[in-house]
Structures are given as structure tokens and as C-alpha cells.
Amino acid sequence: MSSDDPFIIAGTTMASRLFVGSARYPNQQVMLDAMAAANPCMVTMSIRRISLEGYAESLVDLLGDRYPILPNTAGCVTARDAVLTAELAREALNTNWIKLELIGDRELLYPDVEQLVHAADELVRKGFVVLPYCNDDPVTCRKLADVGCSAVMPLGSLIGSGRGVANPGGIELICARSPVPVVLDAGIGTASDAALAMELGCDAVMVDTAIAKSHDPVRMAGGMKAAVEAGRLARLAGRIPKRNMAEPSSPQLGLVGT
Amino acid sequence: MTRLTVNGVAEEVAATTVAQLLAARGIDPAARFLAVALNGAVVRRTSWDETALNSGDAVEIVRPLQGG
Numbered sequence: 001m002s003s004d005d006p007f008i009i010a011g012t013t014m015a016s017r018l019f020v021g022s023a024r025y026p027n028q029q030v031m032l033d034a035m036a037a038a039n040p041c042m043v044t045m046s047i048r049r050i051s052l053e054g055y056a057e058s059l060v061d062l063l064g065d066r067y068p069i070l071p072n073t074a075g076c077v078t079a080r081d082a083v084l085t086a087e088l089a090r091e092a093l094n095t096n097w098i099k100l101e102l103i104g105d106r107e108l109l110y111p112d113v114e115q116l117v118h119a120a121d122e123l124v125r126k127g128f129v130v131l132p133y134c135n136d137d138p139v140t141c142r143k144l145a146d147v148g149c150s151a152v153m154p155l156g157s158l159i160g161s162g163r164g165v166a167n168p169g170g171i172e173l174i175c176a177r178s179p180v181p182v183v184l185d186a187g188i189g190t191a192s193d194a195a196l197a198m199e200l201g202c203d204a205v206m207v208d209t210a211i212a213k214s215h216d217p218v219r220m221a222g223g224m225k226a227a228v229e230a231g232r233l234a235r236l237a238g239r240i241p242k243r244n245m246a247e248p249s250s251p252q253l254g255l256v257g258t
Numbered sequence: 259m260t261r262l263t264v265n266g267v268a269e270e271v272a273a274t275t276v277a278q279l280l281a282a283r284g285i286d287p288a289a290r291f292l293a294v295a296l297n298g299a300v301v302r303r304t305s306w307d308e309t310a311l312n313s314g315d316a317v318e319i320v321r322p323l324q325g326g
Binding site for chain 2: 023208
């Protein structure tokens with residue numbers, strides 16, 4: 001990433017503008033190769049009960065030396081469980097960063113805003129760097145920033161749906177008004193979705209399923225990396241306004257036959 | 259015997275400390291990236307040896323896994 005356009009969260013300069021999840025890959029080697037192609041600034045992981053039969057090789061051994069790990073609270077439905085999961089993640093991974101997820105509906109995986117703001121507030125007070133997965137709603141994002149979240153992660157569309165940025169106007173408003181970085185989370189289906197998110201003003205994009213479940217995850221990872229960079233460049237450059245009528249790009253003067 | 263709920267499953271164990279419980283599970287206490295909670299509060303790794311388990315306690319033993 002260019003040094004004149006740094007992406008900073010909580011005082012930390014990130015290595016790229018792409019967060020990548022570690023779930024749903026066909027196998028571990030494909031995941032590692034996809035990560036290498038994506039160059040993620042952070043890799044997300046969940047915190048789960050160990051199997052009572054014993055302790056297997058950890059995914060962190062494979063990823064932890066190469067990428068900062070961002071643990072999540074995926075699946076938690078109460079602030080209490082999410083806070084405990086964050087505290088367990090801090091102990092297990094020795095990081096105070098947490099991707100806070102509080103699910104209000106198990107089928108839609110839609111955030112429970114009330115619980116989310118409450119848990120975010122508590123975790124910030126406990127010294128966490130909180131990155132909440134949240135609604136594409138400027139008011140929710142502002143409340144999360146107000147309680148001290150270090151970034152907000154509004155959903156593009158439902159988790160795993162691949163429906164892209166369902167509410168581009170809302171995302172654009174959030175980006176224009178947010179005092180903290182905006183990371184578009186959830187719903188990315190293909191590279192153009194990631195580019196659009198960046199063009200709307202997002203500081204970064206989070207992708208998991210769109211890479212992991214694509215036909216060729218390594219190639220898609222490279223596509224996402226390129227899309228995020230392309231979208232960022234376009235955002236910085238400033239797009240032309242949309243027009244209703246044509247405007248010729250070749251000069252009118254000296255046209256043959258006039 | 260101590261009656262515990264370990265990762266959501268009720269059982270009786272001989273272990274009387276967190277460290278003993280882990281050992282009885284075949285979990286190397288030196289293994290990295292483990293975390294333990296007792297009755298909803300994290301037990302720091304440095305306290306596993308001296309943290310006693312009592313009947314009725316709920317223990318969570320977790321580690322990072324794949325996630326989005």
C-alpha cells in the first residue's frame with residue numbers, strides 16, 4: 001500500500017485495506033495460498049470450545065506469524081457471551097483487538113444493535129480495540145463510534161449472501177459522516193462489489209465466503225486485492241458526475257465534412 | 259469427585275484444579291492459544307495451577323478456529 005495513503009486503525013498502520021476470513025476454504029493449503037494472494041491486513045478467526053477429546057494443531061500456528069489475527073465473537077447473541085468471548089480471545093491470542101458480532105436473528109445473522117452498543121461500550125472500557133459488525137445505518141455507526149469503537153464494520157448485505165452492497169446510499173452516508181474508519185463487512189460476492197465499496201468511501205473491505213467458496217479461491221483472492229486497490233484509487237481520484245445525456249469526448253472542432 | 263459442566267456438558271471429574279482438568283483431557287497446559295473461563299470469568303494461564311474447581315462450576319475451554 002502506498003505510504004502517502006495510510007490506513008490507520010487505533011494508531012496502527014495496516015498493511016492493506018483488505019480483511020480476510022479464514023473459514024470455508026476447501027483445504028488449508030488453498031487458504032494459505034489465497035491469503036498470500038490477498039495480502040490481508042488482518043485475518044479473522046472465531047473462538048470455539050475445544051473438542052473434549054483433545055487439542056489439535058492450531059490454525060494460528062499456520063497464520064499467526066504472517067498476519068495479525070483478528071478474533072471475532074461470531075454467533076454470540078447476548079452482550080454477556082460476546083464480552084466473555086472477547087476476553088477469552090484476548091487470553092488465547094494475546095490481542096486486545098476484537099471483531100464484535102452480536103447476532104439478533106440466527107437465520108439472517110443480522111446484528112442486534114441494542115446488545116451491540118452495550119457490549120461495545122463495555123469492551124472499550126475494558127481496554128479492547130473494538131471493530132463492530134453492524135447495520136448499514138449511520139445512526140448505529142455513530143453510536144458505536146461515540147462509545148469508543150476504533151472502526152465500524154457495516155454490512156453490505158447478509159453474511160454469506162454474495163449480494164454485494166445492497167444499500168450504496170447508506171454506505172456512502174456512513175463513510176461521509178463516520179469519525180472512525182469504515183470497513184465494509186459481509187455480503188461481498190465478487191471483485192466489483194469490493195471496488196464499489198471502496199469507491200463509496202469505505203476505508204477497507206472484509207471478505208471471506210466470496211473468496212473461500214469461489215471456484216478458484218487463490219485467483220479470487222488476487223481479484224479482491226486488485227479490486228480494493230482499484231476502488232481506492234478511483235475514490236481518491238474522484239469520479240466524474242453522472243449525466244443524463246451524452247457528452248462527446250473527441251473535439252467537435254475540425255470535424256470532416258463541416 | 260467434582261461435578262462440573264465442561265464446555266456445556268455435565269460430568270464428574272477427579273480433577274480439583276483447572277490445570278488437572280486440562281491434563282486429564284490430554285490437553286498440554288503449555289499448548290499455545292488456549293483460554294479457560296470459570297463461571298463466566300477468564301482464568302489467566304498463570305493461575306491454572308492454583309485455581310480450584312468445585313462442584314457446580316462451569317468451565318469453558320476454547321481456542322481460535324476458522325472464522326469470518
